[in-house]
Amino acid sequence: MVKKHFDVIVVGCGGMGSAAAYHLARRGKSVLALERFNIPHAMGSSHGVNRIIRLAYYEDPSYVPLLRRSYELWRELQRESGNDLLRITGSIDASHEVGEVFGGALLSCQMHNLDHEVLTSAELTNRFPGYRLPDGHLALLQPEGGFLMSEHCLVAHVNGALHAGAIVHGQEQVLEWQERGNGVSVRTTRDSYEAEQLVLTAGAWNGALSEELLPLLSPERQVLAWFQPVEPAWFDPAAFPVFNLTVDEGRYYGFPVAGIPGFKVGRYHHLGEHIDPENFDRDPHPEDEAILRSFTERYFPAAAGPVMSMASCIFTNTPDEHFIIDRSRQHAPVVLVSPCSGHGYKFCSVVGEIVADLVIEGSTQHDTTLFGLDRFN
Numbered sequence: 001m002v003k004k005h006f007d008v009i010v011v012g013c014g015g016m017g018s019a020a021a022y023h024l025a026r027r028g029k030s031v032l033a034l035e036r037f038n039i040p041h042a043m044g045s046s047h048g049v050n051r052i053i054r055l056a057y058y059e060d061p062s063y064v065p066l067l068r069r070s071y072e073l074w075r076e077l078q079r080e081s082g083n084d085l086l087r088i089t090g091s092i093d094a095s096h097e098v099g100e101v102f103g104g105a106l107l108s109c110q111m112h113n114l115d116h117e118v119l120t121s122a123e124l125t126n127r128f129p130g131y132r133l134p135d136g137h138l139a140l141l142q143p144e145g146g147f148l149m150s151e152h153c154l155v156a157h158v159n160g161a162l163h164a165g166a167i168v169h170g171q172e173q174v175l176e177w178q179e180r181g182n183g184v185s186v187r188t189t190r191d192s193y194e195a196e197q198l199v200l201t202a203g204a205w206n207g208a209l210s211e212e213l214l215p216l217l218s219p220e221r222q223v224l225a226w227f228q229p230v231e232p233a234w235f236d237p238a239a240f241p242v243f244n245l246t247v248d249e250g251r252y253y254g255f256p257v258a259g260i261p262g263f264k265v266g267r268y269h270h271l272g273e274h275i276d277p278e279n280f281d282r283d284p285h286p287e288d289e290a291i292l293r294s295f296t297e298r299y300f301p302a303a304a305g306p307v308m309s310m311a312s313c314i315f316t317n318t319p320d321e322h323f324i325i326d327r328s329r330q331h332a333p334v335v336l337v338s339p340c341s342g343h344g345y346k347f348c349s350v351v352g353e354i355v356a357d358l359v360i361e362g363s364t365q366h367d368t369t370l371f372g373l374d375r376f377n
C-alpha cells in the first residue's frame with residue numbers, strides 16, 4: 001500500500017528542503033519531500049555550479065557560530081557522500097575602508113577571533129595578481145573562505161535522505177495545504193497526503209504557499225556570467241580567493257574557475273528586477289552581460305575574455321535581508337523556512353539541523369534570534 005501519512009512533509013527540495021529532509025530522516029522521522037521540478041534543476045535559487053562560503057561575515061557577526069556548525073556539517077556530508085563538496089580558497093571581503101563589506105568582515109573576525117589579514121589594494125594584487133582594486137580599498141583575507149559545489153551538495157543531501165528512509169518525489173507540485181486536526185493535509189499534482197507537521201522550503205515560491213510570508217518576500221531576478229580568463233593561472237582556485245566587493249558600481253561577488261570553464265561573477269541585486277517566479281524572463285541578455293563585463297574589465301582585467309556561460313537565478317529577499325526561520329504564527333504545525341536574500345546557501349546544512357530541531361524538539365540550541373517573524377511586527 002502506498003504510504004500517505006508522514007511525520008513531516010517538506011515542500012520544495014532545493015538547497016534548504018534537501019538539507020531539512022536529510023536531517024529529519026536521519027533523526028528518525030518519516031519524511032516526504034516534494035519537488036515540483038527535477039532534482040536538481042535550474043529554475044530556482046541553488047543552481048549555477050557553486051556558492052561562496054565564508055566565516056568573515058560582514059552581514060552580521062552573529063552568523064559566525066552558525067557558519068562554524070555549517071562547515072562541520074558540510075565536511076560530514078562530504079565524507080559520507082565521498083564527493084568533493086567544499087573547496088577552500090580563502091575569501092576576500094573588500095570595500096573602501098569605511099565600507100560595510102570590509103568593516104563588517106573585520107568586526108566579525110575581531111568578535112569571533114578569526115584568523116585574518118588586512119591588505120591594501122597593491123598588496124592584494126601582489127599576492128593574487130588577478131585582483132586590480134582601486135587605491136584606497138582595503139581587503140580582508142580570511143583563510144577558511146571558499147565555495148560549495150551547490151548542486152552536488154543538494155544531490156548529496158537527497159541521497160543521504162533517501163538512505164535514511166525519506167521518500168522524495170520530483171515532478172510533483174504542491175497545489176495547496178490545509179491545517180487539519182493536529183496536522184496538515186497536502187494536495188499535489190499527483191496525490192494527497194497527511195502529516196503531523198509541514199516544512200515550507202519552497203524558496204521564491206514560499207509566498208504562494210503562505211499568506212504569512214507573501215508580504216515579506218520579494219523574489220528578484222539575478223544573472224551570473226562566466227568569462228574566459230586571459231591569464232588562466234591567475235584564476236585557478238589555488239591562486240584566487242573568492243570575493244565579496246563593494247565598488248562605485250555596486251556590490252559584486254566572484255569565484256575562481258571551477259566546475260565549468262570561466263571566472264564566475266555576479267552583482268547583488270543585479271538590475272533591481274522584482275519578479276513573479278512563475279513568470280519572468282529567464283534568458284540572459286546583452287545588457288546583463290554588459291554590467292558584469294564592465295565590472296570585470298575594470299577590476300579583474302585579466303579575466304575579461306569571451307563569455308563562456310550565463311545563467312539567471314532568483315534571490316528571495318526579506319525586508320532586512322536576514323533569513324526567516326520560524327514556526328508559523330497562524331498554523332502551529334507549519335515551519336516557515338526562507339533563508340535566502342542572496343546569502344543563504346552556505347547555511348543549508350545548519351538550517352537543515354535547525355529545522356529538524358524545531359520539528360522534533362520544538363526549539364533549537366542555535367541562536368536564531370535574527371530570523372524570527374516577530375521582528376516584522
Ligand SMILES: Cc1cc2nc3c(=O)[nH]c(=O)nc-3n(C[C@H](O)[C@H](O)[C@H](O)COP(=O)(O)OP(=O)(O)OC[C@H]3O[C@@H](n4cnc5c(N)ncnc54)[C@H](O)[C@@H]3O)c2cc1C
Binds near residue numbers: 051342
Ligand atoms: C545568483 C545567486 C547567487 C548566490 N550566491 C550565493 C553565495 O555565493 N553564497 C551563499 O551562501 N548563497 C548564495 N545565494 C543564495 C542561495 O543560493 C539561496 O539562499 C539558496 O539557494 C536558497 O535555497 P532554497 O532551498 O530556499 O531555494 P531553492 O533551492 O530554489 O529551493 C526551493 C525549491 O522549492 C521548489 N518548489 C517551489 N514551489 C513548490 C511547490 N508548490 N511544490 C513543490 N516544490 C516547490 C522549487 O522548485 C525549488 O526546488 C545565491 C543565490 C543566487 C540566486
